[in-house]
Amino acid sequence: MTAPRDLDELASALLDGLLTDDEATAARRDPAVLARLAELAAVRDAVRRPPARPDTDARERGLAAALAAFDAGDEAGEQRETSAAAGATVSPFGRRSPAARPASAYRGTRRRPRGTSGRRWLTAAAIVLAVVGLGVLASNWDTGSDSGDTAASSSDDDAEGSDSATEEAAESGTVDERAAPSVAPGGIVDLGDVDSPEALAERAQSARADGSSSLLGQASGGEDAADEGGGGVPLTGQCADGAAAGRLPAAGETIVMEARATLDGDTVDVWVLAADGKERVVAVDATCAVLVDQPLD
Amino acid sequence: MAAAQAGDRAALETLLRRHHDRLWALCRRMTGNHADAEDALQDALIAIARGITRYDGRAAFTTWSYRVATNACLDELRRRRRRPIPDAHETPGVAPSPDGPGGGVSAPPAPAAVEAVPDRLDIDAALALLPQDFRAAVVLRDLCDLDYAEIARVLGIPPGTVRSRIARGRSQLADLLGNPTEQQNRPSTRS
Numbered sequence: 243m244t245a246p247r248d249l250d251e252l253a254s255a256l257l258d259g260l261l262t263d264d265e266a267t268a269a270r271r272d273p274a275v276l277a278r279l280a281e282l283a284a285v286r287d288a289v290r291r292p293p294a295r296p297d298t299d300a301r302e303r304g305l306a307a308a309l310a311a312f313d314a315g316d317e318a319g320e321q322r323e324t325s326a327a328a329g330a331t332v333s334p335f336g337r338r339s340p341a342a343r344p345a346s347a348y349r350g351t352r353r354r355p356r357g358t359s360g361r362r363w364l365t366a367a368a369i370v371l372a373v374v375g376l377g378v379l380a381s382n383w384d385t386g387s388d389s390g391d392t393a394a395s396s397s398d399d400d401a402e403g404s405d406s407a408t409e410e411a412a413e414s415g416t417v418d419e420r421a422a423p424s425v426a427p428g429g430i431v432d433l434g435d436v437d438s439p440e441a442l443a444e445r446a447q448s449a450r451a452d453g454s455s456s457l458l459g460q461a462s463g464g465e466d467a468a469d470e471g472g473g474g475v476p477l478t479g480q481c482a483d484g485a486a487a488g489r490l491p492a493a494g495e496t497i498v499m500e501a502r503a504t505l506d507g508d509t510v511d512v513w514v515l516a517a518d519g520k521e522r523v524v525a526v527d528a529t530c531a532v533l534v535d536q537p538l539d
Numbered sequence: 540m541a542a543a544q545a546g547d548r549a550a551l552e553t554l555l556r557r558h559h560d561r562l563w564a565l566c567r568r569m570t571g572n573h574a575d576a577e578d579a580l581q582d583a584l585i586a587i588a589r590g591i592t593r594y595d596g597r598a599a600f601t602t603w604s605y606r607v608a609t610n611a612c613l614d615e616l617r618r619r620r621r622r623p624i625p626d627a628h629e630t631p632g633v634a635p636s637p638d639g640p641g642g643g644v645s646a647p648p649a650p651a652a653v654e655a656v657p658d659r660l661d662i663d664a665a666l667a668l669l670p671q672d673f674r675a676a677v678v679l680r681d682l683c684d685l686d687y688a689e690i691a692r693v694l695g696i697p698p699g700t701v702r703s704r705i706a707r708g709r710s711q712l713a714d715l716l717g718n719p720t721e722q723q724n725r726p727s728t729r730s
Contacts, residue, residue, distance in 0.1 A: 254706035
């Protein structure tokens with residue numbers, strides 16, 4: 243009698259013609275294999291059945307967005323390798339491509355709101371606000387101005403302008419320089435494939451040593467950035483049900499690097515968090531389980 | 540292909556149109572619903588358009604584009620942080636029916652029980668319950684008709700793992716499609 247697991251593998255292999263003639267003949271003598279073969283064949287036929295086609299408008303929007311990206315040439319994107327479209331060096335299974343983010347600038351259709359990206363835009367806007375605000379304050383300090391209200395007003399205006407520029411960039415396919423940091427081209431560092439948590443920590447440390455850090459992290463000194471969890475995107479919203487991940491970063495911590503890696507074939511989000519001059523690396527899988535949490539030397 | 544790589548916009552458009560439907564099918568099966576499939580496909584098309592000049596021809600364009608689309612789908616699912624949600628209008632078999640065995644049969648029983656299995660429940664509903672790794676392997680094999688070596692390249696995993704994932708994925712699908720009650724009772728991971 244064939245064990246269930248072997249039965250599935252045998253029937254599946256038989257279905258795909260992977261067995262030798264002798265193996266196939268032997269397999270076909272087993273009624274259980276034949277029965278499972280019929281079931282798997284029915285499954286295959288169901289998967290193979292073409293799904294409903296997209297509507298014409300959606301199809302044309304998608305094609306138009308792609309052609310717009312082609313036309314634009316994506317000068318910024320050339321500085322980064324797109325995981326999905328880098329020829330034979332396509333990123334491993336499931337990894338989010340950092341370069342895929344600017345694609346939104348070329349999309350011809352408004353996508354549904356995403357909590358994560360929305361927070362990133364807000365965070366970036368907060369950073370712009372903080373930086374401009376500090377600049378104006380410094381300027382006023384130097385000139386002896388006591389117009390704190392003016393400084394606040396100026397920064398508010400600038401922040402609004404940044405948001406508008408961001409929206410306009412998304413709609414028009416151009417990226418305003420003022421909004422560039424929010425695109426965060428280096429925001430997510432690709433750590434590649436690793437086979438152990440220790441290797442992942444080493445890879446993260448190397449990336450930090452190489453100077454990799456998110457733009458958000460570099461700018462995370464202002465109060466507004468702190469409100470956003472230290473400049474990066476906190477996991478709280480993404481992992482509301484995740485006991486540990488939902489509390490990252492901890493109070494007072496700053497996200498100095500956001501990365502992704504493939505750990506034993508599974509894509510994980512990696513964060514380097516800093517507080518009091520010390521850094522730690524944390525890796526969280528798709529289920530929000532914390533896989534790695536250890537200090538960096 | 541060569542013209543598109545050389546910057547010929549019309550050639551690229553022709554190429555994208557030619558491959559659009561099969562990429563759509565992949566995205567639709569991977570994501571489980573129209574809206575996410577549209578988003579994922581759009582990302583894939585943009586990635587192809589931007590990466591066409593760097594495509595080195597070491598893999599067939601079809602395989603390469605499947606890889607692009609698969610990554611886009613997985614990215615989309617990651618962004619959603621949940622399993623795919625099948626479109627309600629495309630899951631006629633999911634609605635319980637008092638007339639059918641297991642409470643999930645809405646179509647008349649087929650002459651052969653095995654042939655009826657996939658008709659009891661929508662395939663998207665069953666695919667949605669598979670782990671992403673299994674789903675990608677099964678879809679690339681059974682929908683896209685890639686061989687094991689190609690799937691291994693697309694997913695970046697060894698061929699032996701491909702074989703295992705396909706077998707286990709098909710097996711789970713067969714069980715799910717054959718046990719609609721069990722499927723409906725399974726906890727949802729939707730967040």
